[in-house]
Amino acid sequence: MIPAAFDYEAPNTIDEAVRALAEADDEVKILAGGQSLLPVLRMRLAAPAKLIDLGRIGELQGVRTDGDMLVIGAMTSHYDVQRDPLLNEHAKLLVMATDTVADPQVRHRGTFGGSLAHADPAGDLLAPALALDVEMVIAGPRGRRTVPAAEFFVDYFTTAVGEDELLCEIRVPKYTGWHAHYEKFNRVAQAWSIVGVAAAVRPDGHMIAEARVGLTNMASVPVRARGVEQALVGQEATPEAIRAAAEHALDGTSPTADGNADVAYREHLAKVLTSRAVSAAATS
Amino acid sequence: MTATADSHAGGEVGQARLRKEDARLIAGRTRWTDNMSLPGMMHMAILRSPLAHARINRIDASEARSMSGVEAVVTGADVADDQGSLPCAWPITEDMKSPNAPSLAVDEVNFAGEAVAVVVARSAAEAHDALEAIDVDYEDLPVVLDMSSAMTEGSDLVHPDLGTNASATWVFDSAEAGTGGSADEALAGAEVTIHRTFRQQRLIPAFMEPRSILVDPTGEQTTMWSATQVPHILRLMLAMTTGVDEHKIRVIAPDVGGGFGGKLQVTPEEVITFLVARKLGKPVKYTESRSESFTSAHHGRDQIQKLSLAADRNGTVTGLKVELLADMGAYLRLVTPGVPILGAFMFNAIYKIPAYHFSCTNVFTNKVPTDAYRGAGRPEATFAIERMMDELAAELGMDPLEVRERNWIKHDEFPYTTVSTLTYDSGNYEAATARARELFGYDALRAEQAERRRRGDTVQLGIGVSTFTEMCGLAPSRVLGALSYGAGGWEHGAVRMLPTGKVEVITGSSPHGQGHETAWSQIVADRLGVGFDDVEVLHGDTQSSHKGLDTYGSRSLTVGAMAVVQAADKVIAKARKIAAHMMECAEGDVEFSGGRFTVRGTDTSTSIQEIALAVFAAHDLPDGVEPSLDSEATFDPENFSFPHGTHLCATEVDTETGRVRLRSYVAVDDVGNVVNPMIVEGQVQGGLAQGIAQALFEEAVYDETGTLTSGTLADYLVPSAADLPSFTTDRTETPSTTNALGVKGVGEAGTIASTPAVVNSVVDAVRHMGVRDIEMPCTPMRVWRAIHGGAQ
């Protein structure tokens, strides 16, 4: 299929990109890895007048430390996230979730920032980002602002990024020494999650000192399973304790039905997978 | 000019030769239709109906016509007089109802995806832009989607002019045919009866290369390149459908990237491109998108199968009754109505069933037409009977292999004429089963299964069995005639010795990934005693291979290669005559072996290459012998061939989530003699993946408006290597007695055998939890529901 005609611009800096966004009067779209946007254009489900390609902006690439935080450039590819030593050491949950995204071709093109900005509730990186309390740095005509993950995801495919703004960095607190697991449930290896559970725990001897749990595809936005987290804190990581905590997995969810799962099955999966994700994290 | 020295060592057949064609096919640096471009070529795009059933009140294309680059917009009304009705070659009954099937809808659309108008433009992008400017005024008509309700009194009709949604009902009864008793009587008097209804979900062939067509009308002949399995049938049908003379049409199937039956078709797109190019007098190319392919290329399977099996308490089957509903979709395409009939002969499978009744009603719905898809009729039949054998075993508390053995045809009973009238050539079910059992570790897995059940493990183990056979080598022409099929089942081949001793082989079968070039080279190299690399195989062009019936139904080797063998034998016979003349001896004294003709008992000899050169010079040929070493042959098989095998599948079912994991899979196939074991292995492995896909993953789903909701590869789940285990494959070899090569066919075996093996295994894993059946595909949600109750 062939997209409708569009104009194309590839700025070299964030400032240039912001200016290009401001100058565009017709509908404009940011192009990151194109792994979600191009199918939409090719199926002519959208026909923006202009694409602004972030691919040439060096500032948006790569992972660095900034004090207690890690900073991931929005255009860092899934492939680079998987192999980044800082993320592997301090934010393993993001790496493990990224390992489950699509296939090698898509992971070479698709980007971390693009996934968050796209905000597909079935996307695998949203729940880990939410669970880890990351912050999004958004650039726009009025300068930069920082939005916590809890306020970033607004609705299906909708985020706090305004029409004249772009997501430029993701700031991640260091979870050094935490254990993590991303439990993804899908039908074939390359598919999106039917349900996914992101779990990170800080062990203290046999006890769980702290826990972070996020759910994929259980609402129009990723869901933070605070009830589960609270039930885990101070508990020994026994199968019984974890299963009991997982009973809280549905707090704050509002799942929908599709061909792969109706609501009851999705809710059942959320509990089973929460228990499995926490167990795997706690025993890893 | 010197003749090539005889370099042939012999023994090509049986070797795992790397495939000649793979380098170009895998790299894609070849003549895929869409890779081709002609001077002045136009691009065509197709506007398709978004609605499943509607009247077309008006089409306004005025804006589209005025857009940049647009050469023409063509609607059904513009070609109504030329397009004819798309052919259906298989009127299964005399009173079969078949609607008029326009290539481009004229006043009504009958499925979402049906072609409504086309734009021809200088570029594909401009053609697609202009599609959006065409305004069609549709008036909704009632949509018929469900076969069972389509058959109820007072149902809305897909084609009101036909007065019914039933196209035809086809019946076979062994009591009437005199091949067995009455199934009804067997059921009435049976010690045990098993009744089940299975659903064969709708599948999409999902060939890798989308369909693509290029038509050049500028020469004396109109030439069509098409990504088709059937260039010869296509040429004939284009002539018959459009009225253009056959000798004015040339069809070329260049390299074709897969088909699985999905390109065994004469498509609306081919007819439209042909007509439009001729109308404009310019070359026109059309290549479909994946989404178009899913909503317009024919689908497969889609049957409801109601089975009743009668048996006695020791597991001997005494009768079988099969009642089918088969979804035709909106129109009858090339062999649509015949697909379930191909299955009619296979429900009795490898078993000696004394009484058999089969009936099938073909039903119209407002969906994409169905037609052949890998196995065509036989996977459906094999699935149903193999599921029933497992159910019988469970009912009687017997081992499923033991029940099968009690009923199957013993190896010393071949040839064996079945209750459904076919004569099986050869087989050894005992040997294949013993080998599969051993490779699988059957007894150890059964022990583990018992242990997991005892422990109440959340992951339960299931073992699935499929002992299958199928009929390959379509087909003896007289059998096709008896089934009212519109053509024969022969195949054509030719062999030409070139002056330098090289060989051109022409085959009427038309490969689209199978590896004919390699296998035919191996066969001809051995036959003529020339080198493997000295043979070139030409195919898929009605100009070079003027005659053929193409590739489907595992017929290429069993029928197509046999024609080539016969042509090669004619070359040898003629060369022998010339050799005798050259060596001044009697023809009867000439022996031929390894490419050399030798005077018996002497060391006087000459090579076939030397003879080829002598024939070219023609200076000294025997009287009355024409100066050529070319020959042709047409082979019509006496009978089908019947490959078989035993497949065993172990699955682990996660009872908490319903997820099925394939743990191990053993396939022991008997495909008769093997020409190239690597090609056989490839066919088996790919076939397994496709059959497993039906069991666990793939399903074409329509919503209540008749919109295909599994319209992309993100929703229609084709498994990849990551979703499948490493298969353990092996073979037994029981040569076919139907053809001189002793080959049986392997193109569909894996697909036919694996679906029931997997589903039997899943059901077996959770049978102790009260599950007796799980609808395909066995998705995690369905499996979980089956275990934990509640409506599926």
Ligand SMILES: Cc1cc2nc3c(=O)[nH]c(=O)nc-3n(C[C@H](O)[C@H](O)[C@H](O)COP(=O)(O)OP(=O)(O)OC[C@H]3O[C@@H](n4cnc5c(N)ncnc54)[C@H](O)[C@@H]3O)c2cc1C
């Ligand atoms: C076959 C396939 C399988 C996939 N499977 C999975 C999977 O299993 N799990 C999963 O999570 N994802 C999956 N994806 C999606 C993949 O991860 C995408 O890469 C991701 O969703 C989008 O990232 P992108 O960089 O390609 O963004 P693009 O497609 O370029 O953009 C997506 C959207 O985000 C906007 N956008 C992008 N970057 C920015 C920015 N910096 N600021 C503001 N807006 C921006 C764009 O305008 C667009 O609307 C799959 C994709 C494919 C093609």
